[in-house]
Amino acid sequence: MNDVDDVYDVVVVGAGPGGSMAAKTAAELGLKVLMVEKRQEIGAPVRCAEGVSKEELSSLVDVKKAWIAAEVAGAKIYSPSNEVITLSAEQAGNEVGYILERKIFDRWLAKQAAKAGAEVMVKTTAIGIEKKKESLKIKLRRMGEEFDVYASIVIGADGVESRVGKWMGIDTTLRLNEIESCVQYLITNLKYDMDYCHFWLGHNRSPGGYIWMFPKGNSSGNFGIGVMPSMAKKPAKAYLDDFLEKEGVDTTHVVEVVAGGVPVSPMEKASAERCLLVGDAARHADPITGGGIINAMKGGKIAGEVAAEAVKRNDFSAKFLSVYDRRWKEDFGKTLERNKALQKKLLKMSDETMDKLVRCLKDCDLKDMSVGSIVKALIKKNPKLFWDLKDLFL
Amino acid sequence: MPSKEVVVDRFKCAYCGACVSVCKNNANELVETFLVINRELCNCCGLCVKVCPMNALRIEEV
Structure with a gap:
């Protein structure tokens, strides 16, 4: 018999915005939840440009000043030959609005999950899942010590490098034209209009992607690039360094460097028997903008609700859980498909x-x-x- | 015949996991925040080398 302490309704793997929303929602609905994060700190290192739409974020959580790094009035878009258009405040919409301080935001959101009753463990990696008749045996490793927990359902919010999906029979492997290879510097003492997000287009400087600068308050900003590896001739970092040099950006004040892969090709099914995937693991990032925070949070919320419904019905079949796919598709899946075509x-x-x-x-x-x-x-x-x-x- | 292997430069790697996401053989793995390449599983296809934003991976003859 299992010790009741290690039996959960839901285990959420990954404590980014998607995982925390799922854990919070499931716990609020009365489920016994464990959320594990392999990193020693929630929210770091961040792999993100940190921009979100004001309206969308406010519809999901109460906005706190503590984790808003900056607000922007709009965007400036630079064509390949550097023609600029300015999209102003009244036009500000998706992906532009707030620039988050993800280190604080992710931690705050994880705390909301904890407040709702979810258990949280950091420096804890999921290393395998065994399918049992009546549950899942999830193998965890925490600071070198291996142990098992049991769950009725697993929510894989384990990012672009997801393992949960693969263990549960969902192929999440990305091809070189399904991912943006990204690198970003947090640079201070920047000389740009900090009321705007800046976007530079052009296959020469960022093949299959774009370059961005998102203000982070005062004179700091996230200066980053995404390139599609199937089209790029050199690593993302080399393209960004070339651009910064040509632009004459002073790079003697880089206070942080982060890298990441963003999935830019939606998938058909993000559910399987006893499994739901959210966020980057479910390829829920936008194929055009690369923005993933809002969809991860929406998907997390839906996953938490579907998990609660599954527990109530005691039905963890692939057939019942496909209601998750139907719901995220109705919510933001159509936009993902449309933007993929674009x-x-x-x-x-x-x-x-x-x-x-x-x-x-x-x-x-x-x-x-x-x-x-x-x-x-x-x-x-x-x-x-x-x-x-x-x-x-x- | 010389054999090849994928080598990670730990001074360049930012532990972002992009290489993990494209590996068909699940040879690359982020163990906590440390990139591990399982040579038993790796067939040196080079996809991870291409996706690495930091230029931290290369194929070497051994």
Whole structure:
């Protein structure tokens, strides 16, 4: 017999925003929850540009000043030949609004999960899962000591390097055209307009991706790049270093360097028998923007709710848990699919065409800054170029 | 015939896990925050070398 102490309804692997939302939601719904994080600190090292939409974040949590590093009024987009368009405050939408201090935010969110009753363990890695008849035996290693816990269901919020999905029969391996290879410097003493997020486009400087600068308060900012490895000729870091040198950015004040892979190709099924995947593990990041925080949190919340429903029904079958897929698809899955179609198109687009498009955005009347309304405006001006996407966006 | 292996430069690696996510053989693993390459599983396909943002991986002849 198992010791009741090591029997849980749900084990959540990974304590990023997705995992914590799942743990918090499941605990609030009365489940016995354990959340494990392999790193010794929740929220560090962060692998993220930290931008989120104000509206979306506020719909998920009470916004706290403690973890908002900066607020932005809009975005400046630079075409391959450096034509700039400024999307202003009234147009600010998705991915632009708040710049988080993820180190504080992730920790705060994990504490919310703990407050709701979830147990939290750091420096604890899931090293394997054994499927038993009535439960899962989850093998954990905490500071070198191996032990087992039992759960009815596992929520894999274990990031781009997810193992949980693979153990449970979901192939999460990414191809080189399904991932953005990213590196980012936190630079201080920057000389940019810190009321805006800055985006630089162009296959020459960032093949299959873009370069960004997100302000983090005072004169600091996250200066980063994402490149698609299938198109890149050198590592992401080399492209970023080249760009910073050409831009004349003073890099004598780099206070942090982070790297990461962002999945940019949605998957069909993020559920299996006794298993739900959330966040990067479920490839819930946006294929165009690479933004993943909001979708991870939404997915986490849905996963927590579905887990609670499964426990109530005592039904952990793949068939019942597929309700999770239906729900995330209804919520943000359609946008992921749509933006994937757009991404495929942009990847084939020449820098000259991109220049043209940025130029023609200058006199577009945009309702907001979301990918959707930018593309809507572009389709109206360039129906030929976007003919095949019109049904997805208009 | 010379054999090859993937080598990680620990001074460059930022432990981001990008290499883990593309490995078909699950040879790369982030153990806590330490990248481990399991030579038994690795077939030196080089995908992880291409995805590494930090240029921390290379294939070496041994």
